[in-house]
Amino acid sequence: MSRSIVRQSKFRHVFGQAVKAEQGYDDIRVSKVTWDSSFCAVNPKFLAVIVESSGGGAFLVLPLSKTGRVDKNHPLVIGHSGPVLDIDWCPHNDNIIASCSEDCTAMVWQIPDHALSRPLSEPIVVLEGHSKRVGIVSWHPTARNILLTAGSDNLIIIWNVGTGEPLITMDDHPDLIYNVSWNRNGSLFCTTSKDRRLRVCDPRKREVVAERLSPHEGIRPMRAIFTRDGNIFTTGFTRMSQRELGLWDPTNFEEPIALLELDTSNGVLFPYYDADANMVYLCGKGDSSIRYFEITEEPPYVHYLSTFSSKEPQRGMGFMPKRGVDVTKCEIARLYKLHDKKCEPITMTVPRKSDLFQDDLYPDTAGPEPAMEPEEWLDGRDDDPILVSMRQGYVPPKSRELKVAKKNVLDSRPTTRRSMSTCDANSLPVSFHHASSTECGVQHFI
Known part of the structure; x- marks a missing residue:
């Protein structure tokens, strides 16, 4: 990582600092x-951490x-019958979180604005369609x-969580999927x-539109993310590890x-991308x-800036x-580092004197x-994210209810089968459970 040429960049002196x-x-029992x-x-509202639980x-x-200090009896989000994986x-919607588990399901939860006063065990939606x-x-x-x-059955399923229906199933992967990253407008994922x-x-065409064998020659896991301009940033290992x-x-x-060797450590490198600054951590x-x-448009395209060490x-x-992030302190990124028993925020700041x-x-x-509704996306529309100004800082809105229109469970027609028509015919039967199955008609996120 040669640093002999001094390059003009406002991010050259970004420094990290633990709070x-x-x-x-x-x-926290991570x-x-x-x-x-x-x-x-x-x-901007919540920190969520996967924890040990019996x-x-x-x-x-x-x-x-x-x-x-987090109270040892602090209520948890519990609902999966196996360990939560992601x-x-x-x-x-800052109050909605998705989780997935070894129990072959994904779940969507509504988190109240105040701290949980009792364990949350009723998900809004349970998505069942994976066999592993x-x-x-x-x-x-x-x-x-x-x-x-994405599951260990090598399937990728795209859901409309507002109806609980699987929209698209892709089975193009013959082996375990390590990671998935959408591009900026959600038209593609890698x-x-x-x-x-x-x-x-391309999920709506249900096909792989480009592929590359061994972007890194080593056999250890790779990660890949889309950058703002449509390129793909990858981390992996050489043949010499x-x-x-x-x-x-x-x-x-x-x-x-660009291809850049780093070091001989064996931990998989997770890239976190800031599209506004075109920086990757x-x-x-x-x-x-x-x-x-x-990441810039001039060689060497990927410029090393610095390292935060603890x-x-x-x-x-x-x-x-x-x-x-806090615009009053010139903070351009904040990472939350997990230790065995705690979580430590780390701020990344551009040093400037002006207030x-x-x-x-x-x-x-x-x-x-959101820039569009699920039906518009499914019909082929693509929209970039709707942007907001950071000038006054960002105040998270109050908790919003999301309406979930679920087909009437008392309807004699086989609704779950009908929803499979957009899926691969060979995919698994998919059923949809609502947390409160006694109700029917229009469901609400509570």
Whole structure:
């Protein structure tokens, strides 16, 4: 990583800083499941962490302001009968979170604005369609109520959680899927898989539109994310087990735009991407450092900026959406580092003396309003995120109810079968359970 040429960039001096001890979250029993997930998800209202729990799976949800020691009896979100493997906050409603588990299901939960006073065991929606554990949940970036799940049955299912119906099923992966990342407008997603292929999928055409065998030659897991301009940033390993990162143009997978060797550590590198700054933060499980890079259009395309190091290794990491950072302190990113027993926020700041709002650091960013309805997306529409100004900072809206229109369960026609018509005919029968199955007609998120 040569740093001999001084490059002009406003992010060149970004520095990381752990918050004071009392501003962290202590006494959290972080899950010990050996699954390559980040175990942590944050948004401007809440911190969620997958935790150890007996007899099933659970995760902890705390209001961001509830720092300090977490009560040992703090109520958990419980509902899965097996360990929870992944969680993801809805980008369009700060009170909605999806979880998935070894019990072959994904669930969607409504979290009240105040801290939980008793365990939350009733999900809004249970999504049943996978025959093996579900390891990945990922919300569509711009369409309301669209959720992607990926399971160890190598299936990807895209759901409308507003009706509980599977919209699209894809079975193009012959091996375990390591990760899934939507592009900026949600028209495509990319995946990495145990068969060492990087794929770009068009879900509405139900096909793989581009793929690359071994973007990294090592056999250890890869990760891939779309950048704002449609390129794909990857992390993986060389044949000699060195960690490596790459930047690819999916319309021409022959040669990488950039390929950079890092070190010989064996932890999988999780990339967290800031589309506004075009920066990526690399966090390895078991590492005690966070490296960050800027992606530009000039060679070498991926520029090393700096490393934040601390003494203790990380078990997982959460990444705050840009609308949740503190603009009054020139904070451009905030990561939530999981230790064995605590969660420590780390702020990334551009050093500036002025107290005025820094326009160049905070372009309008993706806000909480969806750009389109699920039917519009399914019919082929693509929209970029609806942007909001950061000038006055961001105040999360109060909890909003989402209406869920579920077909009448007393209707004699086989509704769940009818919903399968858009799926692959060979896919598994899918049923939809509502938390309150005694009601019918229009259901509400409570």
